[in-house]
Amino acid sequence: MGHEHEHHQSHKEEQNGHDHHDHHKQMATDFKRRFWISLVATIPILVLSHMIQGFLGLGDTLQFEGDLYISFVLSSFVFFYGGWPFLKGLYDELSKKEPGMMTLIGLAITVAYSYSSVVVFGVEGEVFFWELATLVDIMLVGHWIEMRSVMSASRALEELAKLMPGEAHRITDEGETEDVPLEELEVGDQVLIKPGEKVPADGTVIEGGSSVNESLMTGESKPVSKEEGDEVIGGSVNGKGSLKIEVKRTGDDSFLSQVIELVKQAQESKSRTQDLANRAAFWLTLIALGAGALTFFGWTFWSSESFIFALERTVTVMVITCPHALGLAVPLVVAVSTSLAAQNGFLIRNRAAFEQARNIDALVFDKTGTLTKGEFGVTEVLTFSDSYSREELLTLVASVEQNSEHPLAEGMLEATDETYQVEDFDSITGKGIKGKVNGKQVYVVSPGYVEEQNMELPREKYEQLSGEGKTVVFVIIDDELKGAIALGDQIRESSYKAIQKLKNMGIRCMMLTGDNKQTAGFVADELGLDEFFAEVLPDEKADKIKEVQQRGLKVAMTGDGVNDAPALAQADVGIAIGAGSDVAVETADIILTDSDPNDVAAVIQLAKSTYRKMIQNLFWATGYNAFAIPLAGGVLAGYGIILSPAVGAVLMSLSTVIVAVNARFLKIE
Structure with missing residues (x-):
């Protein structure tokens, strides 16, 4: 995260974030390196494969004495070097008695390697070296993609940290300027910001005028005019004028530090859909192990087929049911949706609540500052x-x-x-x-x-x-x-469109306000609200939310996050809108940095789209097993339809590609 981040985060937070990011970076680098090196070793394995030579119509032109031993040496390297992460994962999962994806991958490559090795040294049968090598390669590249998606979320912290400049021009008591590191700035200091420079801390303009680009902080695309008395946010970029500001917040209290903390919370919050994927992976692992065992014993003891045939069917079942795509199904969608949310000025503190937003029946707006300016x-x-x-x-x-x-x-x-x-x-x-x-x-x-x-x-x-x-x-x-x-x-112009969008989604739109019934009625009629509560005191707002919930409705509350805190906490989903420099609203699940009610509709649409993509990916990651497992087990062998380990690997990798591509098509509709 570099030198600049030290100014606004404690060393402990920085170290934790740094270690977290470095861990994923090292893992991604490791998978990438193992993939490329294993791929180089895989090429001669493919060339030496008798099956592939026959498929290409080359006959025995490339065959020579000892070629099988060369394949064995190269495959041993791919198995132990490229397959090491999966073998270690197999051991770790079995040690914890939690068989999962690594168990399946580890077993598949171990079975393929062990059987092929004994064939090389005398046992009758066929070798699976090229299937083994390509399976390891596919798994490595898949995990490399997964680590990159995890890193993309961690990188958000790093990019936010880079927004802060390295130094500030502090004005001394004598009226001179001195360049000081940001960590030396204190509340009450006066700072000069020259044209084109980044604002070093949150503060209030005491002299000068300029336009400031706050888009990376608030999502506001247009530069905001700043004059004496206006607040500026640390990390925003000054325009053509000079500004003199008085520092109001530094360190962990600053807007940017609060945003960084929110992003960190969003990364660490548990996703219910991820839990679903993990449970699905666990059961798929048990099914795979059961199907593999049934296939092996079925062909061995209840058919006239050879042991070799039974083992080949078993290896194919283990390959085809490998739930690698399932591991990517949810993380990839989460990575894309988090990126989309950030680009649109949505800060998701609680992923479970964000996913719950797709089921909202009623949305209750605070009036002043939310539906109105x-x-x-x-x-x-x-x-x-x-x-x-x-x-x-x-x-x-x-x-x-x-x-x-x-x-x-x-x-x-x-x-x-x-x-x-x-x-x-x-x-x-x-x-x-x-x-x-x-x-x-x-x-x-x-x-x-x-x-x-x-x-x-x-x-x-x-x-x-x-x-x-x-x-x-x-x-x-x-x-x-x-x-x-x-x-x-x-009334905000955007309120009209927002209410219409929400009603088109089948969501009941309501309003809470302390204003009298006439005033509230006028706003409600203007916007076409379904219901309103007037003359409600701040401490009564949570009771009104509870009242709506008691009708059996899932309720989201949208307010400015200050006096609406109890209501935001009571709601199934709390959305703080236009939080601005008060972005760290502890009770809100989702924070919208801009003061645009349209963003409320957009974030619910994103929640719906995200869930839809997750379900689609879970289907693609597991659905093909319904027909692939029986084929891999040899159910149609009597009709000459046999699914080889190679085709199994291709089908498995195809589901992974579909899952990855499908996640990339996520958008706010």
Whole structure:
């Protein structure tokens, strides 16, 4: 993980992660080396095989005295060198009394090698050297692929660690800058970030302005504008401006360290489907051993066939039932789905809960900050005459509001790109503000002020907007009521699509909010929700989740991960959305770094697709045994249909290839 990672992870965590990654890296390298060396030895074994020579129509042109002994020496090398991991695995599994994949592989190559060896030295029969060598090669390359898939998950930690720069430009008390290693930074330090540099720590901008690329941290593809007072995340990349920041979080408290910890938890969390695969492998091993024994004794004692024929059938059964593809079936899909999730800004803390997401019946959203933006903004502009368009009215109002410190002012200023100069600005205590804009006297006032001036208030529209939980201000220009502006928590555009996608999946969509029933009802109607719970206090949210669960529904809860923690914990699947720099929400199973409700639908679609791929792979990894085992055992031998060990190895390897390719086609549909 290198020098840079030391700054934000403890030495113990780093060492553990390093050892974990190095272990898989060494195993992958070992399988790769054994494969290539064994493959080189396999080529002359294939050339010297009498069976292959006959198949190619070469007759006995390549045969010579002693060729069998050369094959024996080369095959012995492949068996002991290339087959060593499987022989060791066989011993380990039998020592623990847990026969599995290694037991089957180890037995298959041992039987093939032992029998072929005694044939070389006098026993009548045929040698299986080329089948042995190709089987070992196939197994080695398969395990090499498996180790690479495991490494791809571990590599995520390494890549995250690389996001941090090596040094920071700390500003001294004298105003000078000094370059210091990241581990020397402390909370409260001031740091200069030059154009194009990585942000060295989480902090707040105290001077300067720039755009910052946070895509690797939050999934937000567009650079985010940063000005005084804005927060920046360590590891993000500064744009063309210079920034001076005050460090707020360092070390294990930093956003990046929390993400790294989440990735580590995701890697270590147990997959229920993996358990299923392991159980299937165990039973398949027992079936293989039983089928092998039945085949051997059946042909030996209850038929007129030779011992050689019985042994050949037994070896073929052992080869064909080798559950190597089963070992890849789930890990490959997990590796691909983890990669897909990370690319889309999904952090999976609990794989079992992620897999459970495919069975969700109801999804309960927190309203503020999840379905809505959680910011006060302009939701509607009304004009009461043709004198001014909505845009003109808003521009005049924003021009007056730019001198105001009222929270409503910010929402109005964000709604327009243009403002004019204001003269004679003044506030009307408790009623609003006024000012002269382009020679016009503009008042932005409360409904009470309008009534005081004996102006006719559009009461029906006003009461409708107020009922939706919105604040309404009226605009008077040159003593005439010209319009009104409604401000409130705006529904996210993406919420509409997200709810529709979820309902198309057959999921009931619900909402929890502390707002009054009128406000909640408006949002629910706008989005087409199936149900909503209003006026719910934070400590009552978990009870509402429990109430829905008691109907027999599998429930997912989606919230901002702060006051929703008890509800997230109570739900079958807890999803924290828009976690941003507060990404380490201990109670959430899945964390979506962006504030997009569409991601909730996407993560459920990914869970469904992942499970579907796992089941497909388990089928491909085991399904062919249904017809392969009887054929390998020689059930149709009376009809001249005999499955040789070579064909058995090809079928087995074909299932492995299908499993690997199928996993790669996983996508969020």
